[in-house]
Amino acid sequence: MLAIVCPGQGAQKPGFLSPWRELPGVEDTLASLSEAGGVDLLRHGTESDADTIRDTAVAQPLLVAAGIIASAQLRAEGDLAPADAIAGHSVGELTAAALAGVLTDQDAMRLVAVRSTAMAQAAAAEPTSMAAVVGGAREDVLAAIERHGLHAANINSAQQVVAAGSVEAITALGEDGPAKARVIPLQVAGAFHTPYMAGAREELAAFVPSLTASDPSVPLISNAGGDVVTAGSRYLDQIVTQVASPVDWEACMGTLRERGVTAMLELAPAGTLIGLAKRDLRGIATASLNTPDDLEAARELVREHAGAAPIEDQEN
Structure with a gap:
């Protein structure tokens, strides 16, 4: 197939x-x-x-x-x-x-x-952005995204979720992200999806x-x-x-x-x-x-x- x-x-x-x-x-x-x-x-x-x-x-x-x-x-x-x-x-x-x-x-x-x-x-209309969260347990990743008032915009794979929302919240996620995960800011113009x-x-x-x-x-x-x-x-x-x-x-x-x-x-x-x-x-x-x-x-x-x-x- x-x-x-x-x-x-x-x-x-x-x-x-x-x-x-x-x-x-x-x-x-x-x-x-x-x-x-x-x-x-x-x-x-x-x-x-x-x-x-x-x-x-x-x-x-x-x-x-x-x-x-x-x-x-x-x-x-x-x-x-x-x-x-x-x-x-x-x-x-x-x-x-x-x-x-x-x-x-x-x-x-x-x-x-x-x-x-x-x-x-x-x-x-307002400053927003996205960041890839790579690794970590899925429940921890989603909890961290929610804690910072962000949205899970892309569920790309078992090991990658893209968070989206305000620029300030994306920055905060990078400083206080989920355990055993990397937060990678993306060069995008807004919080898509x-x-x-x-x-x-x-x-x-x-x-x-x-x-x-x-x-x-x-x-x-x-x-x-x-x-x-x-x-x-x-x-x-x-x-x-x-x-x-x-x-x-x-x-x-x-x-x-x-x-x-x-x-x-x-x-x-x-x-x-x-x-x-x-x-x-x-x-x-x-x-x-x-x-x-x-x-x-x-x-x-x-x-x-x-x-x-x-x-x-x-x-x-």
């Missing part, structure tokens, strides 16, 4: 789209996606520095576009079976929606444009009815508890809720384990989710599709592992 996964914000790197632009048709695709998303993807993906692409309104469209391009190039030869499951981390869920046919590529870019701008505006994003959720809720959602062509695993979602409208509802609610990637990996995943392919810019899988899904085959040089190895992984999933899927 093959799972294709799509990374979230923070995975972007300066120039990471440069190798892809050399392939036939990619610049035209980037131009079309740029128009839909209202951002110059070619410039930001090839020339802009780390500070520029850290901006939420730039980073999120870049990530969705990168996944769309990498997936299209993966299947350019036309002889590959579909993935047995698709999942995305945070904004990666919008990439997953495009890959699974819930949204067209252009509508995925329109949606990420609204999402990223709304989240950036919500983040600018918490009630601080309520305004962004409202904007998305107002925009989503303008989109046409199709049911996914492959099982989609949601950040909301790792559910397998087979209705496109339900998936979009969860994308709206997700901006102000926790991302439970640990639950997504648990669902993949239960379904018998044997391989995971992470789309560009890859590495983060594969790293988590190597710790929580030990023994599965993995591949990162970061540049065109990775395409053949990625195709081999698909040929070997795709098509082994059970037909029965949970309805949500």
Whole structure:
């Protein structure tokens, strides 16, 4: 069983789209996606520095576009079976929606444009931040986060929870964190996936009815508890809720384990989710599709592992 996964914000790197632009048709695709998303993807993906692409309104469209391009190039030869499951981390869920046919590529870019701008505006309303808490007992970690008035925004793995909230509280967590854990401040603009994003959720809720959602062509695993979602409208509802609610990637990996995943392919810019899988899904085959040089190895992984999933899927 093959799972294709799509990374979230923070995975972007300066120039990471440069190798892809050399392939036939990619610049035209980037131009079309740029128009839909209202951002110059070619410039930001090839020339802009780390500070520029850290901006939420730039980073999120870049990530969705990168996944769309990498997936299209993966299947350019036309002889590959579909993935047995698709999942995305945070904004990666919008990439997953495009890959699974819930949204067209252009509508995925329109949606990420609204999402990223709304989240950036919500983040600018007051100083907030996030920090990864690595290690420690889960109950101790959650208790420390609650004690400091923070939120558990991302449950990334058995050993990593991301706390979010006011800058002062994040600092206090670093000084008085849970036992046997490291608190690592993250370079992000705000407390994503918490009630601080309520305004962004409202904007998305107002925009989503303008989109046409199709049911996914492959099982989609949601950040909301790792559910397998087979209705496109339900998936979009969860994308709206997700901006102000926790991302439970640990639950997504648990669902993949239960379904018998044997391989995971992470789309560009890859590495983060594969790293988590190597710790929580030990023994599965993995591949990162970061540049065109990775395409053949990625195709081999698909040929070997795709098509082994059970037909029965949970309805949500």
